[in-house]
Amino acid sequence: MRIDQGNLPALSLGCTVFAGGGGGDPRIGELMAMEAIRELGPVEVKPLDAFGDDDLIMPCGMIGAPTVMVEKIPNGAEGRVIREAYERQFGRPVAAVMPFEMGGINGVLPVAWAAYAGLPLLDGDFMGRAFPELQMLTPHLYGIPGSPAVITDERLQTVVFNTRDNIWLEKLVRNCVASLGGSACGGLYPMTVGQARRPIIPGTVSRAVRMGEAIRRGGEEPIDSIAQVAPVIRLGQGKVVDIERRTSGGFVRGSALVEGLGADKGRLFRLEFQNENLVVLEDGEPLATVPDIITLLDMHTGHGIVTEGTRYGQRIEIVAFPSPPVWTTAEGLAAVGPRAFGYDFDFVSVVDRYA
Amino acid sequence: MRIDQGNLPALSLGCTVFAGGGGGDPRIGELMAMEAIRELGPVEVKPLDAFGDDDLIMPCGMIGAPTVMVEKIPNGAEGRVIREAYERQFGRPVAAVMPFEMGGINGVLPVAWAAYAGLPLLDGDFMGRAFPELQMLTPHLYGIPGSPAVITDERLQTVVFNTRDNIWLEKLVRNCVASLGGSACGGLYPMTVGQARRPIIPGTVSRAVRMGEAIRRGGEEPIDSIAQVAPVIRLGQGKVVDIERRTSGGFVRGSALVEGLGADKGRLFRLEFQNENLVVLEDGEPLATVPDIITLLDMHTGHGIVTEGTRYGQRIEIVAFPSPPVWTTAEGLAAVGPRAFGYDFDFVSVVDRYA
Numbered sequence: 001m002r003i004d005q006g007n008l009p010a011l012s013l014g015c016t017v018f019a020g021g022g023g024g025d026p027r028i029g030e031l032m033a034m035e036a037i038r039e040l041g042p043v044e045v046k047p048l049d050a051f052g053d054d055d056l057i058m059p060c061g062m063i064g065a066p067t068v069m070v071e072k073i074p075n076g077a078e079g080r081v082i083r084e085a086y087e088r089q090f091g092r093p094v095a096a097v098m099p100f101e102m103g104g105i106n107g108v109l110p111v112a113w114a115a116y117a118g119l120p121l122l123d124g125d126f127m128g129r130a131f132p133e134l135q136m137l138t139p140h141l142y143g144i145p146g147s148p149a150v151i152t153d154e155r156l157q158t159v160v161f162n163t164r165d166n167i168w169l170e171k172l173v174r175n176c177v178a179s180l181g182g183s184a185c186g187g188l189y190p191m192t193v194g195q196a197r198r199p200i201i202p203g204t205v206s207r208a209v210r211m212g213e214a215i216r217r218g219g220e221e222p223i224d225s226i227a228q229v230a231p232v233i234r235l236g237q238g239k240v241v242d243i244e245r246r247t248s249g250g251f252v253r254g255s256a257l258v259e260g261l262g263a264d265k266g267r268l269f270r271l272e273f274q275n276e277n278l279v280v281l282e283d284g285e286p287l288a289t290v291p292d293i294i295t296l297l298d299m300h301t302g303h304g305i306v307t308e309g310t311r312y313g314q315r316i317e318i319v320a321f322p323s324p325p326v327w328t329t330a331e332g333l334a335a336v337g338p339r340a341f342g343y344d345f346d347f348v349s350v351v352d353r354y355a
Numbered sequence: 356m357r358i359d360q361g362n363l364p365a366l367s368l369g370c371t372v373f374a375g376g377g378g379g380d381p382r383i384g385e386l387m388a389m390e391a392i393r394e395l396g397p398v399e400v401k402p403l404d405a406f407g408d409d410d411l412i413m414p415c416g417m418i419g420a421p422t423v424m425v426e427k428i429p430n431g432a433e434g435r436v437i438r439e440a441y442e443r444q445f446g447r448p449v450a451a452v453m454p455f456e457m458g459g460i461n462g463v464l465p466v467a468w469a470a471y472a473g474l475p476l477l478d479g480d481f482m483g484r485a486f487p488e489l490q491m492l493t494p495h496l497y498g499i500p501g502s503p504a505v506i507t508d509e510r511l512q513t514v515v516f517n518t519r520d521n522i523w524l525e526k527l528v529r530n531c532v533a534s535l536g537g538s539a540c541g542g543l544y545p546m547t548v549g550q551a552r553r554p555i556i557p558g559t560v561s562r563a564v565r566m567g568e569a570i571r572r573g574g575e576e577p578i579d580s581i582a583q584v585a586p587v588i589r590l591g592q593g594k595v596v597d598i599e600r601r602t603s604g605g606f607v608r609g610s611a612l613v614e615g616l617g618a619d620k621g622r623l624f625r626l627e628f629q630n631e632n633l634v635v636l637e638d639g640e641p642l643a644t645v646p647d648i649i650t651l652l653d654m655h656t657g658h659g660i661v662t663e664g665t666r667y668g669q670r671i672e673i674v675a676f677p678s679p680p681v682w683t684t685a686e687g688l689a690a691v692g693p694r695a696f697g698y699d700f701d702f703v704s705v706v707d708r709y710a
Contacts, residue, residue, distance in 0.1 A: 155519045155523075156519075157516075157517060157518045157519050157523060157527075158515075158516075158517045159514060159515070159516050159517075159527060159531075160513075160514070160515040161512075161513075161514050162512060162513045162514075163512045164510045164511075164512050168510075168512060171534055172512075172514060172531060172534050172535070175530055175531065175533070175534040176514075176527060176530065176531060176534075178530070179526055179527050179530040179531075180527070
């Protein structure tokens with residue numbers, strides 16, 4: 001497949017559904033990708049098998065607080081700067097651009113970078129959703145280093161990190177991103193196609209396009225349409241009655257309260273997030289938790305609502321999608337389960353909980 | 356000349372005199388250099404003219420809070436890691452190691468790194484003393500970038516910075532050093548011998564050795580002996596009666612109170628420092644300010660006392676040395692004069708003040 005002016009808006013819509021509320025508002029990324037495609041033509045989307053084992057992959061996206069990303073606009077040339085830094089490091093050309101997470105702006109910005117580089121986009125990512133920290137990518141589970149990581153900002157300054165492990169990488173990159181104003185662009189976990197076979201979550205770009213197309217033809221019942229593309233679990237519908245956000249240290253953290261409407265009248269839902277939605281609680285008990293994907297959908301349009309876009313009065317449907325299987329192993333839950341975010345309860349899949 | 360087991364202690368002693376209280380306690384650096392010389396032989400010290408115009412210089416040292424450096428011991432291999440990073444960046448070998456500042460540990464640690472690299476030490480530096488920030492090196496006055504800068508820690512992690520200007524470099528490196536625990540090793544302002552002709556302050560390594568030798572033979576009157584090597588101005592003698600230090604963000608800031616003794620009985624001196632001594636005040640009026648070099652000397656031994664080594668009860672002599680001329684130009688004072696550190700008065704040289 002390819003991403004062109006016709007299906008780019010669908011990719012953008014689909015991204016927010018799988019973002020779990022994070023990954024950043026995709027609109028700026030969509031505009032930049034649209035401009036790049038208009039200028040340079042569509043971007044080819046290819047599966048891993050279309051490449052040679054030694055081909056170099058550049059996983060990339062934005063890093064930092066989504067609340068900052070919406071007003072700290074990328075330069076457009078960050079993808080080139082990251083690519084050049086990697087080509088100097090590895091002494092050979094990058095063969096494919098890849099979104100390191102399939103969510104929000106990070107699902108569409110790499111399309112612009114691929115167009116400008118004249119490179120194909122790899123159909124997959126390293127999260128199958130969005131997560132807030134750098135050790136929360138699948139290669140970390142397989143012992144693959146995130147280094148060398150390249151960070152660049154809208155001034156096209158670069159910082160290249162080679163750390164002892166991915167925890168140090170998260171710490172140093174996060175503080176650097178905070179020094180750069182709270183968000184920046186980056187390349188992480190560069191690797192060959194051969195190395196990527198195990199960690200890749202394949203097909204997530206084309207899945208997001210299919211999801212976006214389903215939402216666009218969904219009409220009055222968008223969630224029924226979404227259910228035709230992915231196993232969606234409805235947790236409740238209601239109105240946002242409170243939202244609290246604080247941006248610091250390269251993250252946005254906070255919570256939202258949702259008062260039930262319709263069949264859910266009388267219920268009160270509490271969402272807690274760190275860039276992405278971490279848990280949805282009712283009476284202090286979890287209804288769903290990471291790594292399952294918890295997303296707020298606009299009740300009428302089915303569009304995903306990012307955490308920085310949540311507002312008082314929005315009529316929303318709280319839905320969950322089952323986590324990619326890699327995250328529900330013991331190693332996966334150690335990295336991204338509720339306890340990794342400081343919660344004192346274990347993960348129970350929405351599939352088991354509501355089956 | 357060369358640095359061997361015989362004159363290394365003199366270099367170390369001389370460094371603290373010209374450090375203006377900063378640059379870090381030299382003892383760990385001296386031990387590491389002694390070990391390296393014992394193992395690999397003396398280090399040649401050569402003037403700029405001994406090299407070809409295209410030869411690559413590696414200016415290096417420690418960056419961060421001296422209070423941290425005394426207990427966060429370098430690994431020993433940092434110099435190799437910095438050199439390798441530069442050789443990858445520039446695609447050719449480093450020809451000479453150079454202390455980026457001639458003060459404290461930063462005057463002696465590069466001796467160890469030169470010994471391990473089998474390289475000569477350049478006789479000069481980019482400060483002619485010690486200063487706390489990265490835009491306070493002479494190349495900044497000539498528009499030479501501090502990038503690419505290489506930071507490494509005792510785990511031998513590396514971070515390579517390419518920034519838009521030297522102010523951004525200071526900001527990003529400082530925050531990275533803070534993330535690494537408050538001190539780290541680094542290479543800054545890499546350049547060729549040809550580029551270094553204007554910014555270099557020549558002969559500062561051999562001057563520090565001569566100063567240290569003078570102190571060692573000074574006996575009961577070390578300051579008279581110091582005066583034979585450099586124009587020293589005595590500002591007052593006394594006892595340290597109060598010392599206040601706070602370490603944060605990769606700096607140590609604070610002040611010391613000194614009560615006059617002997618001929619200075621009844622006087623009260625206040626020193627204020629940011630890594631290095633910035634001003635000495637009496638009754639709110641400056642007696643001496645940056646960029647002149649303000650140093651506390653042990654009254655009996657003539658040894659320089661670093662800001663993190665200042666203790667209640669020490670009997671000291673407060674002395675000043677005239678600043679290297681490069682810092683007393685309009686551009687120099689804009690970078691390192693009292694106003695650059697937030698003081699609301701102009702620089703008056705100790706030479707003019709006490710001539």
